[in-house]
Amino acid sequence: MNILTKEDVLEKAKEYDVKFIRLQFTDIFGSFKNIAITVEELERALSFGVMFDSAVIEGFSQNKESDIYLLPDPSTFVIFPWRPRNGAVARLICDVYNSEGELFAGCPRAALKRVLKEVNQLGYRPQSAVETEFFLFHTDAQGNPTKITHDQAGYCDLTPVDLGENCRRDMVLTLESMGFEIASSHHEIAAGQHEIALKEDDVLFMADNLSTFKFVVRTIAQRHGLHASFMPKPMADLSGSGLHLHHSLWQEDKNIFYAHSHTDCLQLSKIAYYYIGGLIEHAGAFTAIANPLINSYKRLTLGKLAPALAAWSEQNRSTMIRVPAQRENDTRIVLRSPDGTCNPYLVFAVTLKAGLEGIKNKINPPAPLEDNDLHGGFKKLVRTHGLPRSLDEALSALASDEIIKDALGEQIWSRFIEAKEEECERFHATVHQWEIDEYLRYF
Template sequence: MKTFTKEDVLEKAAENNVKFIRLQFTNIFGTLKNIAITVEELERALEGQISFDSSVIEGTVDRHESDILLNPDPSTFVIFPWRPREGAVARLICDVLNPDGTPFAGCSRSVLKRNLAEAENKGLHLQVGAEIEFFLFQTDESGKPTVITHDQAGYCDLTPVDMGENARRDMVLTLQEMGFDVSSSHHEIAPGQHEIFLKDDDALAMADSITTFKFVVRTIAQRHGLHATFMPKPVSDVNGSGMHLQISLWRNDQNVFFDQTKPNGLSAIANRFIAGLVEHAGALTAVANPLVNSYKRISANDLAPVLAGWSENNRSAMIRVPSWRGAGTRVVLRSPDPSGNPYLVVSAALQAGLDGIERGLHPPAPLKEDIPAWEIKNVIREKGLPRSLEHALKAFKQDEVIWRALGESISSRFLRVKEQEWERFQSKVHRWEIDEYLRNY
């Protein structure tokens, strides 16, 4: 993570002829927001003197909003490469504060910082990498997105079959120019689907990166006449998009998930962390898969992470432990999708794992590598993740650890808004129902 000071930001803004600065922040539901200021206001902004009302953070407008302040993090200063060099545009990611300078309870970035500080007090440092999938679709004559893919390519195909290669290359180059450490990129299994892999970083920096990543990918796609979507399952009958988190815990520069004295190389801490994730799988799913549409992705098929368990190779498990050992030992949480708020997803996963460590939980036996198609539905009934947003929210409501990880303010607002979302979905008649029933009933 960069260590810019306020003075560094002012100096770099002047050196690079920055004219506008976007003060960016994320609302409870993971949507990136911003307030644009001119460079003349930058010094005042760096002192935390830009104010607005809390409705933009909480995602809804009601009669109980409060005044809040933006507190930019100087280490997040970056200039947008796609904007003109003359009159350049930069951004700063902000924490949200109360007028008295304390963290605003609805600020998900502050929530992650609190959870990471709790881990640090136990001598543990969280590192996270992210494999993020998305679709590229064509737009219509009015520029509105369609669900028509721009190619019919498959896993790791090349041009000319992979027609998104140029857009994806520009995305990677832009991300690298902005300081991202990109490990790889490729075409995914479904037509029009792509993946970019961000290398491990400090958990807070990675959550910042995921939020920025989605903004950059959509911006570059638009410049190619395409629409990038992180909707988990935009097209029926093909794979949905996931956001696999590669998690490792460190103490004094040592990966505490690794123990060379154990037959499989996994330490007691690693096993307990995995057990905590499985223990809290239901509530964690509500945070990591927060849309009605999310549950169209985590349904029974060969690749969807539908089971609350772990394995080295079974792709139906929510957790995979790759074969790498030593410093590369990690737990891959495969169930999240990219619609989730990364600050809250990482917070929930961390506290679930810490709970497993503190309580000395033992993980279930690893799932066998090959579960026949005829058996998978029976296994899902016993060990499956929630099958709908409604079921996930019920688990979330009852889980004190995950509720506490997000805090009372965010948890209660998240639950209320998501229950309303489920009820709106339930009240609508969908195309499938018309096609299935109208003719026969």
């Protein structure tokens, strides 16, 4: 990642003829927000911040908040390559501060920074890579998304079967021009489904990039006349879309999840095992953050290679954690259960906190589940290892987990639960087409 100063940003804005700057941030549900300023206001914004009314930002406050400020992080300065070069548009990601000059309790980026400080104080440097899946759908004459997938291709298919190749290429080229390091991209299993993977980097930088990633992918798709959706399960008969988070911990230039051993065939360190133990211990609670939609739980079902089990394995794709075969500095723990609708800052905050608690309390994980463990019966596995099966169940776990609450902070924790419980109530009060098809003719 590039470390830019205030002076660097002012110089680049002048060099590239930037006229508008979008000061970007997220609400607690992960929606990208922005306030636009002209370049003439850039120096003042970098020095003193920009006041805004958080009452209009869902998740920050129910009442009007005075003296809340967006303070741009200079290291996040990027020019949007799809905008005109004359009078260019750039972005800066912001932290939110209160009038006392402290990070605002409702700021998701601040929550992640608090957890990262705790990790750093123990001498660890966390890194993450991500694999992000999404669908491309056709739009109607008014530009609204339809349920018609852009193609009927399958896993790693090529043109002309993969009709999304040109759109995906433009996404990758745009992301790279903005400083993203792309590991790979390909067509996924389902029709119209795609994956783009980002290379490993520091966690805060990755969270910033993930927020921008979704914005860029949807923008480029729109320019191709398509709609990009990160909805976990948009079609009942197609595979769902996930967000795989690769976790590793480092001390200086050494990956401390790896340990050469003559007795442990997996070559994992005790710290790696404890980290896995912490993730499994707190899986129920952080699932509410990692899988924040009612629709998220249509994806987390056994039998379709979906990560439905709070367990770990090298090969079993039904477990939420997989440990790939690479070792030494490539050793990593892949958390497969989150989906692309989560708030990147909060999902990193809660999963890092869970892993850290595993290390602090030396939580040993259960034995790994192998492929043949699935033959023991789906219902039994769900009872003994299952992740929450609904958003209601996940919210109940979140409400009783003090460790995950501490990672979020009281304000984000309470507002998230309140808003999501209201969402569940609206869902339960709605009569769905399935109920009509199933019951109306008989009762």
